[in-house]
Amino acid sequence: MKIVFRLVPLFLLAVVSPLWAAFESIKVEVTEEPQLPAVLRMNGLTNGHVTVAIDVGPDGRPVDWLVLSASHRELIKPCVEALQHWRYKPARYDGQPVLAQIQLTIDLSQTGAVISRTIMDSVDDLFERLVGRPFDYQACPAGEVDRLPVPLTTVAPHYAQQAEKEGVRGRVKVYFYIDEKGEVRMPAVPADAHPYLSTVAIEALKGWKFAPPTSRGRPVLVAASQEFDFDGVR
Numbered sequence: 409m410k411i412v413f414r415l416v417p418l419f420l421l422a423v424v425s426p427l428w429a430a431f432e433s434i435k436v437e438v439t440e441e442p443q444l445p446a447v448l449r450m451n452g453l454t455n456g457h458v459t460v461a462i463d464v465g466p467d468g469r470p471v472d473w474l475v476l477s478a479s480h481r482e483l484i485k486p487c488v489e490a491l492q493h494w495r496y497k498p499a500r501y502d503g504q505p506v507l508a509q510i511q512l513t514i515d516l517s518q519t520g521a522v523i524s525r526t527i528m529d530s531v532d533d534l535f536e537r538l539v540g541r542p543f544d545y546q547a548c549p550a551g552e553v554d555r556l557p558v559p560l561t562t563v564a565p566h567y568a569q570q571a572e573k574e575g576v577r578g579r580v581k582v583y584f585y586i587d588e589k590g591e592v593r594m595p596a597v598p599a600d601a602h603p604y605l606s607t608v609a610i611e612a613l614k615g616w617k618f619a620p621p622t623s624r625g626r627p628v629l630v631a632a633s634q635e636f637d638f639d640g641v642r
């Protein structure tokens with residue numbers, strides 16, 4: 409099986425817009441708004457923003473989340489606490505609830521919060537939206553890491569013999585983040601990827617471990633992708 413590792417640009421959306429009508433995206437009902445911390449208001453801050461990726465399970469509960477950027481680190485805690493109280497309608501594939509990922513941007517002000525889904529048509533569109541926005545914390549752009557993160561531990565996907573007999577083949581690209589400890593976070597695939605191949609690819613990638621990525625010697629969060637090629641499986 410051919411494995412290719414490469415970094416991808418900052419904030420590449422893990423789950424892209426569905427290409428198959430069979431996929432129904434996650435829906436979010438905001439039941440608790442995060443508030444600007446008092447210490448920031450006292451210092452004259454009137455607004456801020458946080459972008460977060462959330463894995464929502466088939467039961468409609470958040471399984472995991474990862475902060476991708478924040479204008480002020482003090483905003484991270486109230487936003488993460490609030491999202492745990494939101495109600496989610498899980499994504500569906502062929503009518504069945506499935507684990508999926510959504511990326512949200514939370515814009516806070518003294519008058520309240522506006523939560524919007526971050527959907528990008530292209531990476532260029534993403535960078536255009538980020539121009540001029542200050543960040544106190546953010547994932548590191550691929551071009552600013554000291555070196556490509558080195559996988560210390562890799563796990564090959566468990567490809568069932570029955571799947572090969574049935575001709576289940578193809579390539580799956582998994583998008584994920586490598587955190588400051590070198591752990592794989594928030595792996596996800598495009599909505600049109602083959603369900604079985606996606607499952608075995610993601611399960612394998614969860615067992616990978618990387619040397620912590622750094623920028624100017626400091627550990628950072630980076631976006632990455634890994635392609636698994638099942639066309640030549642034997």
